[in-house]
Amino acid sequence: MSVELFDVTIIGGGPAGLYSAFYSGLRNMKTKLIDAHSTLGGKMHVYPEKMIWDVGGVAPIKGQDLIRQLSDQALTFDPTVVLNEKVVSITRGENDHFILTTNSGERHWSQTVIIAVGSGILYPKRLEVEKTLNTPVKNIHYTMPQLKQFKDKRVLISGGGNSAIDWALLLEPIASEVGITFRKETPTAHERSVNELMTSSINIYSKHIVTDLVTDPKTNTVHTTTLTSIDTQDEIELSVDAVIINHGYEQDTSLLDESDLDLERKNDFYLAGTAECTTSLSGIYAAGDIISYPGKVNLIAGCFQDAVNAVNQAKKQVDPEADSFGTVSSHHAKLQNKF
Structure with missing residues (x-):
């Protein structure tokens, strides 16, 4: 042959x-x-x-x-x-x-x-609670698309590594509100990035995880997320326009x-x-x-x-x-x- x-x-x-x-x-x-x-x-x-x-x-x-x-x-x-x-x-x-x-x-x-x-x-690790939804949600992202699409939006980022922190800092001057949630007391990212995060206007939810997503069936988008404290099980509800997940691969x-x-x-x-x-x-x-x-x-x-x-x-x-x-x-x- x-x-x-x-x-x-x-x-x-x-x-x-x-x-x-x-x-x-x-x-x-x-x-x-x-x-x-x-x-x-x-x-x-x-x-x-x-x-x-x-x-x-x-x-x-x-x-x-x-x-x-x-x-x-x-x-x-x-x-x-x-x-x-x-x-x-x-x-x-x-x-x-x-x-x-x-x-x-x-x-x-x-x-x-x-x-x-x-x-x-x-392959990005999926958000556990998302697996319970019947269809993929349009405004949950696992990579960072064009930044301009988040202009004046309320964005929640789940993840405490370098990429998650970088994304939060990039979005701070673009989005109307940025929040970040992670499992540990402090992020596991480079010291300089952590210092920038801690002195920024970003809302930080340490030792919390995303436990619920409320979606609009007409638009197939998330409009509310629930964060649960790992220590106390207390819950926080956040209104969002987009959720970005960075839990590794x-x-x-x-x-x-x-x-x-x-x-x-x-x-x-x-x-x-x-x-x-x-x-x-x-x-x-x-x-x-x-x-x-x-x-x-x-x-x-x-x-x-x-x-x-x-x-x-x-x-x-x-x-x-x-x-x-x-x-x-x-x-x-x-x-x-x-x-």
Whole structure:
């Protein structure tokens, strides 16, 4: 059977996967990128309006704009991009090539693989009380959509982590009223963000949880929420125009759980690797949050170095005579006619 063989196949379309696609093109590799979602960008879609400050050489930028720039860069050398396909297994075929099988049954052949799935395919943890409703409610949100839609609205945020606090602070000057509720005495967020929260005009309901939602059946929206004290069981009723939930995410780890290949794990999900982004199996590399090694930096900035290292390792696997490092981009012939 005739199959199309790629030099490298990248699993995951977040920052690590996107930069891997760009850099593998820079190294003249035949590249494919597969992502389970309908659009590129990965977890950054959770916070499209959030400002990102820690990418070197990039002025503070919204998540949605960084997605666009990374996606444009990733497509510079025309990699093959496959969306809405979830890789469920990786096996070895003839000539030691890898076969990647997706949930639709499609198979993809590659000489090397770069796993760049971040923390796995993420599904937001649902609000327990919402599960009792017959139909989805229009004004309950699990990601931060356009901020302008909350202008002059009464917004309640449930969650005490970094994203929940960031969302509350972003909405403070836009919404007419912002409240935040969480289970603990204090939020489990960065100290600076907590300090900003505590000195803001945001209504804080610590050690409370959302226990009831009153909806309007005509508009299918929530208009009243009930918060219950964890300590006393006392209740507070709040009128709301929107509810935002940030209780973390469920990780889909089936790619590693069901793979026929014995990849060494660091813990329940992360791959044990090296600073060169090799894994325990020759020909399989990893970049971004999925890989753990001494000195690992779990930031968007760190995933770019991971991507470069993973691609360089993959290039040497495909072509042992190749240079260990790629040509400096400003000297690269393929880029001379791009601008």
